[in-house]
Amino acid sequence: GDQVEQSPSALSLHEGTGSALRCNFTTTMRAVQWFRKNSRGSLINLFYLASGTKENGRLKSAFDSKERYSTLHIRDAQLEDSGTYFCAAGNSGTYQRFGTGTKLQVVP
Amino acid sequence: EAAVTQSPRNKVAVTGGKVTLSCNQTNNHNNMYWYRQDTGHGLRLIHYSYGAGSTEKGDIPDGYKASRPSQENFSLILELATPSQTSVYFCASGDNYAEQFFGPGTRLTVL
Numbered sequence A: 001g002d003q004v005e006q007s008p009s010a011l012s013l014h015e016g017t018g019s020a021l022r023c024n025f026t027t028t029m030r031a032v033q034w035f036r037k038n039s040r041g042s043l044i045n046l047f048y049l050a051s052g053t054k055e056n057g058r059l060k061s062a063f064d065s066k067e068r069y070s071t072l073h074i075r076d077a078q079l080e081d082s083g084t085y086f087c088a089a090g091n092s093g094t095y096q097r098f099g100t101g102t103k104l105q106v107v108p
Numbered sequence B: 001e002a003a004v005t006q007s008p009r010n011k012v013a014v015t016g017g018k019v020t021l022s023c024n025q026t027n028n029h030n031n032m033y034w035y036r037q038d039t040g041h042g043l044r045l046i047h048y049s050y051g052a053g054s055t056e057k058g059d060i061p062d063g064y065k066a067s068r069p070s071q072e073n074f075s076l077i078l079e080l081a082t083p084s085q086t087s088v089y090f091c092a093s094g095d096n097y098a099e100q101f102f103g104p105g106t107r108l109t110v111l
Helices: none
Strands: A005-008 A011-014 A019-025 A031-037 A043-049 A053-058 A059-065 A069-072 A085-090 A100-106 B004-007 B010-013 B019-025 B029-037 B041-047 B065-067 B073-078 B088-092 B100-102 B106-110
Touching: A005 A085, A011 A019, A019 A085, A019 B088, A031 A059, A031 A069, A043 A053, A043 A059, A043 B100, A059 B029, A069 A085, B004 B088, B010 B019, B010 B029, B019 B029, B019 B088, B029 B073, B041 B065, B073 B088
Parallel strands: A011 A100, B010 B106
Antiparallel strands: A005 A019, A019 A069, A031 A043, A031 A085, A053 A059, A059 A069, A085 A100, B004 B019, B019 B073, B029 B041, B029 B088, B065 B073, B088 B100, B088 B106
């Protein structure tokens, strides 16, 4: 069965607001990676975590291997944050499986 | 400068034809991967490789072959393309227990 469950599938935010995306894992994962697919279709690396939290500008991610989840928080959302966000996680060290994505639309 | 490149970026093929998608990485990573991404799905792993000469089946390998002739190059081969293989294909490179880096994607349409 699916090992990575991502939610929500779609999200609309007004500029300046924030929210959280979440990935739950059906098995223990060793690391998680977050990406954004931009309007050109490119996958942009946002975070790679083996544990704990990381922050970069208006984005912050957390990964709890024991509790089997990861989150991506977006604050002060801007129009250019729009896109589809994916998490991916692996337990083998060799390859990872992706969530189904969260389509984020930031509106004025 | 881009560390993972793919060619072609767009491809239209006919049903039953042979398609080869190419990927090159300058990251000197051991592992390389081929995924496809369809609406409503995340990226799904087709084939991957641990290094030159190795290919491994991913989650959805049927209808695809892969070739890793060198550390830098990893190809995905559709011997007999079908319309169900219309998709966007992404190549990636990475090392064990480390992040993956993706190419820009190839949009394949099979008519």
